[in-house]
Amino acid sequence: MKVLVVGTGGRDHAIAWKFTRSPRVKEVFVAHGNAGIARTATCVNLRTIEEMADFAQRERIDLTFVGPEKPLSAGIVDLFQSRGLAIIGPDSRASRLESSKCDTKVMLRELGIPVPEFENFSDPDRARDYVRSVGYPVVVKADGLAAGKGSLVCDTVEDAEQSVRALMEERIFGDAGDRVDIEKRLYGRELSFFCFTDGTSVVPMVAAQDYKRARENDEGKNTGGMGSYSPHPWLTDSLVKTIMGRVAEPLIAGVREKYGIVYRGILYLGLMLVGEGADITPYVLEINIRLGDPEAQVILPRLRTDLVDVCEAILAGKLGATRPEWDPAYRLCLIATSGPTKGKKGWYKGYPDRYKIGLPIEGVDDIDPDCLVFHSGTEINASGKLVTTGGRVLCIVSSGSTLQQAREKALTEMEKVRFEGIYYRKDIGLE
Numbered sequence: 001m002k003v004l005v006v007g008t009g010g011r012d013h014a015i016a017w018k019f020t021r022s023p024r025v026k027e028v029f030v031a032h033g034n035a036g037i038a039r040t041a042t043c044v045n046l047r048t049i050e051e052m053a054d055f056a057q058r059e060r061i062d063l064t065f066v067g068p069e070k071p072l073s074a075g076i077v078d079l080f081q082s083r084g085l086a087i088i089g090p091d092s093r094a095s096r097l098e099s100s101k102c103d104t105k106v107m108l109r110e111l112g113i114p115v116p117e118f119e120n121f122s123d124p125d126r127a128r129d130y131v132r133s134v135g136y137p138v139v140v141k142a143d144g145l146a147a148g149k150g151s152l153v154c155d156t157v158e159d160a161e162q163s164v165r166a167l168m169e170e171r172i173f174g175d176a177g178d179r180v181d182i183e184k185r186l187y188g189r190e191l192s193f194f195c196f197t198d199g200t201s202v203v204p205m206v207a208a209q210d211y212k213r214a215r216e217n218d219e220g221k222n223t224g225g226m227g228s229y230s231p232h233p234w235l236t237d238s239l240v241k242t243i244m245g246r247v248a249e250p251l252i253a254g255v256r257e258k259y260g261i262v263y264r265g266i267l268y269l270g271l272m273l274v275g276e277g278a279d280i281t282p283y284v285l286e287i288n289i290r291l292g293d294p295e296a297q298v299i300l301p302r303l304r305t306d307l308v309d310v311c312e313a314i315l316a317g318k319l320g321a322t323r324p325e326w327d328p329a330y331r332l333c334l335i336a337t338s339g340p341t342k343g344k345k346g347w348y349k350g351y352p353d354r355y356k357i358g359l360p361i362e363g364v365d366d367i368d369p370d371c372l373v374f375h376s377g378t379e380i381n382a383s384g385k386l387v388t389t390g391g392r393v394l395c396i397v398s399s400g401s402t403l404q405q406a407r408e409k410a411l412t413e414m415e416k417v418r419f420e421g422i423y424y425r426k427d428i429g430l431e
């Protein structure tokens with residue numbers, strides 16, 4: 001079997017790696033990959049979804065798996081299906097659940113799925129009037145795709161007004177700020193919850209605890225993710241049942257029955273759990289249409305079932321008969337990012353703000369082979385050196401019988417990695 005993975009980041013590296021572990025897979029291609037992925041699979045320079053479909057037809061690819069949200073929102077699944085090509089991911093209509101936070105919140109409210117109090121705005125003046133009137137802290141979210149950074153958590157009215165200005169007038173995320181979703185800030189326990197679905201059946205994955213804030217002690221700006229670990233510390237079977245019964249299952253059934261949307265692939269629920277014991281309410285903060293990054297880097301290494309078998313069950317509509325098996329050992333992901341560095345015109349603040357690229361990376365080959373290394377932003381330069389190309393550069397995934405054991409291993413191995421301005425949170429897994 002030939003597999004094509006679409007993506008360039010750490011999540012996509014983990015997906016490609018997982019397919020290489022399948023005895024049913026002969027060759028894995030990645031479009032368009034990075035320097036680390038090139039060590040795992042064959043990278044192909046395909047930039048448009050049309051180029052990817054042409055390649056899949058030409059090479060007789062048996063299965064395509066899409067990592068990031070952008071090609072899904074651009075309609076890659078619709079295109080592949082129109083050509084009779086097997087592909088995992090939601091189509092363009094289902095992808096609106098991530099590409100429009102405003103429309104999604106309305107849809108969820110109509111389906112009776114718990115969401116925070118919210119209003120949507122396309123006029124910045126009306127948005128500012130609203131945050132002055134509500135009398136409680138809010139979160140201001142760009143409607144469109146913003147690489148996981150479009151949710152601005154506000155403590156004060158002034159913060160909220162600045163967030164509206166940044167998104168809608170300064171356009172820090174471009175067209176994603178055409179509209180904003182302004183919702184009541186909830187306080188509770190945040191959870192990333194992942195499922196496989198074939199449009200009818202929904203099967204939960206194991207959960208991961210992720211870390212969004214740039215700095216330790218959950219301070220600093222939101223990022224695409226600074227680290228994660230799995231299993232989750234407080235996700236019980238009872239809580240899984242609550243989330244499945246109140247959110248995941250009614251969502252998949254509701255969009256199919258009310259809106260005619262058959263959602264197939266990965267469902268990623270960003271939840272805030274409010275309450276205690278049997279009275280917990282899982283509020284949906286956001287829906288993503290793919291695996292998370294860095295959650296995928298700790299979830300996929302725990303999956304004992306062949307990912308090909310799961311994908312085939314999704315495509316055949318037989319997921320209900322599938323029960324994935326999971327390794328109980330801990331996995332912890334520690335992400336190295338491009339931190340503060342000095343440039344010709346002053347300092348780069350570092351990810352998630354402006355950062356320098358093209359910095360030589362050393363020490364990767366010295367990492368213990370018992371650990372996994374997944375690359376996010378790397379390339380081989382003209383001199384043959386491994387260099388940085390992104391804010392999140394690479395991650396180390398360690399394992400252990402305890403969380404503490406996995407944490408200590410990742411930190412020890414990360415000390416071997418060197419590039420100018422390297423920064424990583426040292427409190428990942430410190431519970």
